[in-house]
Amino acid sequence: MTALSADQMAPQPDRKPLKSRGASFDPIFGFICGAAATLLLVTLSGLMVSLVIGGWPAFAKFGLSFFTSTRWNPVTEVFGGAGPIIGTLITAFVSLLLSLPIAIGVAVFLTEFCPQQLRRPIGVAVELLAGVPSIVYGMWGLFVFAPLFAQLVETPLSVWTPPTFLGKGFADFWSNTVIGDLVPNGSGILAASIILAVMILPFMAATLRELFLTVPTKVRESAYGVGCTPLEVVTSVTIPYVRRSAIGAVMLGLGRALGETMAVTFIIGNSHGLPKGLFSGGSTIASTIANEFAEATGEMHTAALIALGFVLFLITFAVLAIARALLGAQRQA
Amino acid sequence: MIALLGIAFIALIAVIIAAGLISTFGGSLGLRKVANIGFVVFCVGGAVLALSALAAILASLLANGFGGINLAVFTQDTPAPGSTGGLRNAILGSIAMCLEGMVIAIFVGIAAGTWLAEYADRNNYTKTYGSIVRFVNDVLLSAPSILVGLFIYTVLVAKGIPVLSVVSLGHFSGIAGGVALSLLAVPVVTRTTEDVLRLQSRQLRESGVALGAPLWVTIRAILWKAAQGGMITGVLLAFARISGETAPLLFTALNNQFNGLNFKIEDAFGLNAPTANIPVVIFNFALSAYDDWRRLAWVGSLLIAAAVLGINILVRVLSAEQKRS
Numbered sequence: 065m066t067a068l069s070a071d072q073m074a075p076q077p078d079r080k081p082l083k084s085r086g087a088s089f090d091p092i093f094g095f096i097c098g099a100a101a102t103l104l105l106v107t108l109s110g111l112m113v114s115l116v117i118g119g120w121p122a123f124a125k126f127g128l129s130f131f132t133s134t135r136w137n138p139v140t141e142v143f144g145g146a147g148p149i150i151g152t153l154i155t156a157f158v159s160l161l162l163s164l165p166i167a168i169g170v171a172v173f174l175t176e177f178c179p180q181q182l183r184r185p186i187g188v189a190v191e192l193l194a195g196v197p198s199i200v201y202g203m204w205g206l207f208v209f210a211p212l213f214a215q216l217v218e219t220p221l222s223v224w225t226p227p228t229f230l231g232k233g234f235a236d237f238w239s240n241t242v243i244g245d246l247v248p249n250g251s252g253i254l255a256a257s258i259i260l261a262v263m264i265l266p267f268m269a270a271t272l273r274e275l276f277l278t279v280p281t282k283v284r285e286s287a288y289g290v291g292c293t294p295l296e297v298v299t300s301v302t303i304p305y306v307r308r309s310a311i312g313a314v315m316l317g318l319g320r321a322l323g324e325t326m327a328v329t330f331i332i333g334n335s336h337g338l339p340k341g342l343f344s345g346g347s348t349i350a351s352t353i354a355n356e357f358a359e360a361t362g363e364m365h366t367a368a369l370i371a372l373g374f375v376l377f378l379i380t381f382a383v384l385a386i387a388r389a390l391l392g393a394q395r396q397a
Numbered sequence: 398m399i400a401l402l403g404i405a406f407i408a409l410i411a412v413i414i415a416a417g418l419i420s421t422f423g424g425s426l427g428l429r430k431v432a433n434i435g436f437v438v439f440c441v442g443g444a445v446l447a448l449s450a451l452a453a454i455l456a457s458l459l460a461n462g463f464g465g466i467n468l469a470v471f472t473q474d475t476p477a478p479g480s481t482g483g484l485r486n487a488i489l490g491s492i493a494m495c496l497e498g499m500v501i502a503i504f505v506g507i508a509a510g511t512w513l514a515e516y517a518d519r520n521n522y523t524k525t526y527g528s529i530v531r532f533v534n535d536v537l538l539s540a541p542s543i544l545v546g547l548f549i550y551t552v553l554v555a556k557g558i559p560v561l562s563v564v565s566l567g568h569f570s571g572i573a574g575g576v577a578l579s580l581l582a583v584p585v586v587t588r589t590t591e592d593v594l595r596l597q598s599r600q601l602r603e604s605g606v607a608l609g610a611p612l613w614v615t616i617r618a619i620l621w622k623a624a625q626g627g628m629i630t631g632v633l634l635a636f637a638r639i640s641g642e643t644a645p646l647l648f649t650a651l652n653n654q655f656n657g658l659n660f661k662i663e664d665a666f667g668l669n670a671p672t673a674n675i676p677v678v679i680f681n682f683a684l685s686a687y688d689d690w691r692r693l694a695w696v697g698s699l700l701i702a703a704a705v706l707g708i709n710i711l712v713r714v715l716s717a718e719q720k721r722s
Binding site for chain 1: 410429430432433435436437439440441442443444446447448450451453454457458461504505506508509511512513515516517526527529530532533534535536537539540541542543544545547548550551552555580583584587611612613614616637638640641642643644647648651676679680683684691694695698701702705706709710713
């Protein structure tokens with residue numbers, strides 16, 4: 065605060081006028097607010113710079129092979145990040161593939177078919193579930209989902225061989241790309257993707273529902289008026305109307321799936337190297353960092369993990385930037 | 398059950414593809430009606446599938462966690478395997494670090510949001526700068542939280558990294574954990590503050606000018622007061638968000654078997670040391686081989702989920718009341 069002038073020190077009347085008392089504080093207040101806004105900018109650049117500095121030793125030593133090699137060996141200090149990087153992309157993509165159709169279904173259900181009295185409660189429930197911390201999803205995945213998945217899906221699949229009339233090509237595809245080195249313990253790339261899908265589903269459903277609600281009623285009703293079925297209204301009016309923002313919302317969901325740590329770490333199996341199939345164990349960038357960072361001893365190990373973090377930063381930054389550009393003026397949370 | 402869900406999922410996808418084909422290439426009224434019925438079934442099925450999966454999660458949380466809640470959970474510290482104990486140190490540590498994060502976030506977030514809403518539109522330069530800051534805030538809002546943890550680790554915890562070692566505390570600490578959490582809370586507060594301030598009418602701003610008040614008094618005494626409800630909502634949402642975050646605490650606050658918190662300000666309230674917190678305790682205990690540790694992990698998950706859902710419901714009740722008044 066600035067020093068008080070003589071007339072301000074004098075006894076004040078009961079009703080204090082909002083006069084130009086403290087007008088000299090105005091620029092200081094503006095400066096404080098501006099500084100806080102700048103702090104956000106500094107934080108993001110600091111985040112990027114610190115990841116580059118921290119990961120530099122690994123980038124400098126391994127060069128391009130950090131992105132192409134799958135050898136991750138803390139003992140001999142040879143680090144190649146291709147396994148976690150590919151694992152991150154696969155789990156995020158598969159989880160999006162699983163949750164997007166359901167999310168659209170839920171959003172359409174809530175805006176078109178749901179009885180009026182149930183719309184608000186179900187909508188609120190979906191929004192509330194979008195806020196449940198990811199470690200809760202991780203606990204459920206580890207203790208409830210994984211045993212069931214192992215018993216009901218993995219065990220039968222591990223003894224099943226494709227019938228011969230499908231040909232050798234399918235048999236090879238099946239054993240190399242789908243089954244991989246399946247161990248029926250409930251963990252793996254697909255299990256992690258399913259948990260991720262369950263986790264991002266409420267978020268995407270809630271965002272898509274908000275978007276669908278922005279379609280003017282008149283436009284939708286006129287489509288019904290010319291004899292469209294609800295399916296045709298959704299595919300030819302609602303979705304085209306919000307297309308841009310909807311893609312943005314999906315990208316936001318993808319961003320979440322890419323960077324999600326706890327729900328994945330519990331169940332992905334945490335084996336390095338390229339995943340051999342959907343049922344093989346694998347790792348993502350986030351799960352590798354979560355598992356190894358606190359116990360990393362060698363400097364190169366720490367640097368390699370931070371370098372992986374930088375790669376994750378670049379991927380998510382690109383996805384989020386596209387999402388924001390597409391969402392544009394809508395600015396959905 | 399899962400196999401059934403999987404088959405149902407594949408069937409739903411097949412139905413939607415068939416329905417999409419029919420609706421794209423046209424068809425008789427009968428076909429269109431059939432396609433539409435398939436679509437309705439898909440949407441309702443999707444909603445049922447989603448809600449039942451989510452109900453299953455909450456139910457298993459209650460089934461596994463509720464039985465473990467007793468007085469010892471709140472009065473004893475995390476135990477060694479085989480002995481009895483509770484989560485007292487973790488609960489206190491989580492509360493302390495969330496409060497630290499929220500104090501930082503409230504100051505920075507409200508100031509930054511105010512700048513974006515009230516100062517950014519002054520001229521073309523500030524407008525450009527404002528849109529950059531807004532974009533950066535949006536990126537921070539959805540940045541992976543584990544990267545925030547890495548960032549705070551390199552700045553406040555690590556020793557060996559050049560340039561950054563100037564500010565580093567050099568060890569794991571609750572302070573670093575709180576700062577990491579604040580980075581996740583600031584964007585939420587900034588965003589809601591800007592949004593609610595922009596909703597305030599021009600007349601309200603002019604009323605301050607008409608009274609001859611300086612801009613900062615207008616903002617503080619009139620605009621903040623009018624936008625109070627929305628700003629509190631933002632703060633509560635930010636609190637709900639950080640209270641369940643695990644990843645940023647894994648290598649900033651780490652963990653602690655004991656409760657080091659105190660009320661001595663010269664000791665930084667005991668936060669200048671590794672600090673226990675519920676999410677990291679859940680992470681460590683869930684992956685352990687001891688039944689009593691796993692039981693405590695379930696209890697911790699239930700407590701966190703209840704806290705987050707409780708805050709979110711409170712926010713809804715508060716904003717519903719505002720709309721009414």
